Amino acid sequence: MTALKKSTGAPGARVLALGAYRPRRRVSNAELAETMDTSDEWIQSRVGIAERRWAAPDETLVEMAVAAGGKALAASGLSPDVVDLVIVASASLRVPIPGIGPLVAHRLGVTRPGAFDLNAGCAGFCYALGLATDSIMAGSVRNAIIIGVERLTDVTDLADRTTAVIFADGAGAMVIGAADEPGIGPVAWGSDGDQHTAIAIPEGLPHMTMAGQAVYRWATTKLTETLLEAMEKAGVGPEDIDVFAPHQANLRIVESMAKKIGFPASTVIARDIVQSGNTSAASVPLALTALLESGEAKSGDTALVLGYGAGLTFAGQVLNLP
Amino acid sequence: MSSTAEIQTGVAEILEEVAGVAPADVSPEKSFTDDLDVDSLSMVEIATAVEDKFGVAIPDDELGNIKTVGDAISYIEKNQG
Numbered sequence: 001m002t003a004l005k006k007s008t009g010a011p012g013a014r015v016l017a018l019g020a021y022r023p024r025r026r027v028s029n030a031e032l033a034e035t036m037d038t039s040d041e042w043i044q045s046r047v048g049i050a051e052r053r054w055a056a057p058d059e060t061l062v063e064m065a066v067a068a069g070g071k072a073l074a075a076s077g078l079s080p081d082v083v084d085l086v087i088v089a090s091a092s093l094r095v096p097i098p099g100i101g102p103l104v105a106h107r108l109g110v111t112r113p114g115a116f117d118l119n120a121g122c123a124g125f126c127y128a129l130g131l132a133t134d135s136i137m138a139g140s141v142r143n144a145i146i147i148g149v150e151r152l153t154d155v156t157d158l159a160d161r162t163t164a165v166i167f168a169d170g171a172g173a174m175v176i177g178a179a180d181e182p183g184i185g186p187v188a189w190g191s192d193g194d195q196h197t198a199i200a201i202p203e204g205l206p207h208m209t210m211a212g213q214a215v216y217r218w219a220t221t222k223l224t225e226t227l228l229e230a231m232e233k234a235g236v237g238p239e240d241i242d243v244f245a246p247h248q249a250n251l252r253i254v255e256s257m258a259k260k261i262g263f264p265a266s267t268v269i270a271r272d273i274v275q276s277g278n279t280s281a282a283s284v285p286l287a288l289t290a291l292l293e294s295g296e297a298k299s300g301d302t303a304l305v306l307g308y309g310a311g312l313t314f315a316g317q318v319l320n321l322p
Numbered sequence: 323m324s325s326t327a328e329i330q331t332g333v334a335e336i337l338e339e340v341a342g343v344a345p346a347d348v349s350p351e352k353s354f355t356d357d358l359d360v361d362s363l364s365m366v367e368i369a370t371a372v373e374d375k376f377g378v379a380i381p382d383d384e385l386g387n388i389k390t391v392g393d394a395i396s397y398i399e400k401n402q403g
Contacts, residue, residue, distance in 0.1 A: 046361060214382045217366045252363055 009139035013176050014183025015322045019071030020289040021064045021171040023053040036161045043165045048251020052168035052277025054153050062100050065149040066107045068171035073108060076175040078143055080109035085132055085144035088117050089124030089281040092150045122247045122309025124148060124281035130187030130315055136178050143177040148281035157207040168277030172285025185234025188226050189315035199310035220256040223308055226316050227261055234318035238263050242301035247308055248273035248283040268296050297321055329395050336371040340364055350392030376402050
């Protein structure tokens with residue numbers, strides 16, 4: 001057997017920049033209450049959402065992904081020609097062939113990168129971040145753009161008050177690159193495929209269904225160990241976490257997770273769901289971007305992120321904010 | 323094994339902790355949803371708290387059959403180890 005050359009990776013990867021695209025149209029709880037049997041009080045007490053963004057027909061997955069990715073790329077200061085990998089995480093792709101990753105990369109001016117779509121439900125962004133980080137440390141990639149983008153309103157029955165009040169649209173992106181010291185910790189990830197029907201678009205049906213109680217129980221009990229594992233792998237503890245930004249599925253899950261981990265009072269808890277609804281794979285970068293824009297989080301802060309959702313899938317890591 | 327009265331007291335403590343229900347309002351005939359204003363997600367939290375406190379398992383499909391405080395008490399009595 002001929003010996004093959006070994007690739008040389010970077011000692012670490014770090015986040016260089018973030019970017020977001022929020023659809024133009026804001027939809028308030030009061031607006032939803034006009035067309036379905038619900039109320040602002042009901043929605044706020046059950047899921048903690050005050051308003052969400054719904055994409056217009058021209059705000060396609062590709063357009064939103066390009067907008068968010070473009071902002072992150074510009075903020076990173078990188079030239080597109082040093083980007084080798086573009087991953088688009090989405091659970092709301094309606095066309096299986098072709099994937100949109102190569103087109104999004106092309107539109108961003110990135111020439112001939114590794115580019116593909118990744119569907120790990122609401123965990124997609126953190127799965128992509130894990131893959132891209134490992135690719136940089138393995139030496140197959142110098143810099144990567146990771147984008148989470150969703151048009152969940154395309155797969156939601158907007159007359160069903162149990163899901164229409166929750167799911168929303170948007171895109172968030174991150175540019176990461178090689179670093180001398182790790183700025184992104186190892187991913188803690190996995191799946192519970194025995195619950196694959198808990199969040200699903202049942203075959204032959206156009207819309208998503210969710211076993212709310214089962215998912216809530218899973219998220220508030222099983223995922224605590226994933227958060228602890230992500231911190232342990234990065235060599236930090238709850239006291240080191242400046243920002244906790246889990247997937248914005250339900251404000252009560254966010255609060256329950258934060259309580260179980262026991263962060264110090266100074267830890268900023270992402271509550272972007274209040275303004276953005278549940279945007280699945282886009283929620284983590286959207287939440288981080290919102291905190292950086294508002295000044296609640298700052299450059300150099302240590303953040304703990306976690307994605308979890310359909311599959312069921314989950315992935316979390318610790319990272320330093322750009 | 324906890325007695326019926328101990329179980330009711332334990333359930334009342336959990337209801338107060340999870341959903342802010344006054345212990346005096348808790349009696350076997352009360353419906354969690356209709357009388358005590360406990361929503362479906364709080365029911366999950368109550369179920370996991372009951373599991374921890376009494377060492378019983380309440381799967382999601384069983385949870386749907388527990389509608390009153392009395393249902394919860396008899397479920398715990400029947401399943402506690």
